[in-house]
Amino acid sequence: MAAERFIVNIVTPAHAELAIKFATKGEDKFAYGSFEFNESGHPLLPDAAAVIHCELEQAVPGGDHVILIGRVHDARTGSGKPVTWYRGDFLHLGESAA
Structure with missing residues (x-):
């Protein structure tokens, strides 16, 4: 919350165990x-589907979370297929949910 900048690492199926650890x-x-760190000390997943560098614009309370809204300053895509957590499992982005 105190950081002015942050990184969003978009995970792949290979990161499932890591993503669950972050949710625990x-x-x-x-x-x-296998995190690497940029010159500012922000953690990057070198094999992420995408890495998005953001500057904090707003922090919004969201139940037991805080939703960070960032202005994108840089982004790169990797070769992996992106996934997100949806209804108790990982959903491959770009595919229809059942």
Whole structure:
């Protein structure tokens, strides 16, 4: 919350276990995965489907979360297929949900 900039790593199916660790309370989030760090110290997944560099525009309360809205300053895509968590499983983006 104190950071002015942040990174969004879009995960692939290969990151499923890592994504679940990030969703688990009490875990050391960065003890898993093959993170690299940019010049500002932000964690990057080199094999992510996409990496988006953002500047914080707004933080909005959302239940037990805070939703960060960022202005994109840079982005790169990788070769992996992007996924998101949906209804208790990973949904491949670009595919229809059942």
